[in-house]
Amino acid sequence: DSTLPNALAVVNPHRPDSRYPFADLSGAGVSFRVAEALVRTLGYSVDKFRQAVLDLVAIGTVADVMPLLGENRVIVAYGLERLKDTPRVGLRQLIEVSGLSNKRLTARDIGFMIGPRLNAAGRLEDARLALELLMEEDVETARRLAKQLDQHNRDRQKLQQAILDEALAQIEQEDLLQHRALFVRSLGWHHGIIGLVAGKLMNLFHRPTFVVSLEGEAGLARGSIRSIPAFDLTRLLAQMKPICQKCGGHPAAGGFVVALERLEELRSLVLQMAERELTDEDLIPELLIDLEVKGYEVNGRLMSELKLLEPFGEGNEAPFFLCRAVHVIGSRTSQDGKHLFLKIRPEGSPVLDALFWNGGGISFEPETRLDLVFQPEEDTYYGYGTLRWCLHDFEERLEGEAPAEPIS
Secondary structure, three states, X not given: OOOOOOOOOOOOOXXXXXXXXXXXXXXXXXXHHHHHHHHHHOOOOHHHHHHHHXXXXXXXXXXXXXXXXXXXXXXXXXXXXXXXXXXXXXXXXHHHHOOOOOOOOOXXXXXXXXXXXXXXXXXXXXXXXXXHHHHOOOHHHHHHHHHHHHHHHXXXXXXXXXXXXXXXHHHHHOOHHHOOOEEEEEEOOOOOOHXXXXXXXXXXXXXXXXXXXXXXXXXXXXXXXXXXXXXOHHHHHHHHOOOOOEEEEEOOEEEEEEEHHHHHHHHHHHHHHHXXXXXXXXXXXXXXXOEEXXXXXOOHHHHHHHHOOOOOEOXXXXXXXXXXXXXXXXXEEOOOOOOEEEEEEOOOOOOEEEEEOOOOOOOOOOOOEEXXXXXXXXXXXXXXXXXXEEEEEEEEEOOOOOOOOOOO
């Protein structure tokens, strides 16, 4: 619908008649540019204004999963610099509670540590708690609010895991993987969490995923959608609109509200369209490797060069490297059993640390040889930087197997 609201001004870089050179600003980015124009018009210092708000604009841009390209890249790069010395008492306390003090902050820290804590209150209860933290000037009060948000985030994680476990059980019991789209539903799933669960399931099974919370008393179903690159949601959302009371989104994600009596009609539409438009090949995830390297090439110089490409994030992902015939020296899982920590020795290199997030169910015998796809990162857990490989995929090398041809 291209009809504009009846307003004095509608500022949206996606308007067909927009002359602004960058269309992918977040809501925080648009607000920033509008406020900046007002500051300039009123004759105040634009530079002082930018210094006052860039930390918040960076958080909004990353947390909204906007592409870190063009203007967003500039906003986040300068915003991260501002964030490490932010004058906001509340943000400083949140950074400390998140375990990020005395660390060089990255966009990943916003996306996985700061953003989720700020969002947690709104997902479970009332988002005003996050606003109070950002506005608070008293250290003790800010620390209390930061700890509350941290606890909300822990509660959110537990609730998310419970819903995920229930959805996984439903997928197995009802053999839902026979379809090219996943459609799971249940009574009482928290509507603030189902989008996160949809994202998890989409990543696990690499197919369009619909997670639906049934509200029996209201006679409604609220759903969240996440999709894969091969299945653009735009056309599906257009066909869903006549069925749904509310419906919207973009090519990769969406949401809807539908009357319970029409939920099965909606489910049939979704599954039929996915069956018609997706192939078995579309459901196989792709991992694009940027460069094959020798172990000794992953060093401090490479890490310094990679920093020049930051900030990494949506649309500007950190490069993936492939290293072959890496020896596993030993491994252990995290205390909760979810993650796998390894000691590895690439050929011609000393023993290194490696981490496989959510790889706790994998085990390797000592001296196993692996071809590894990884992203190198600086681990500052103990207060100083050490090189660690963050693993994303592997293939075991059989004894006596000839080396593979290098990728081009």
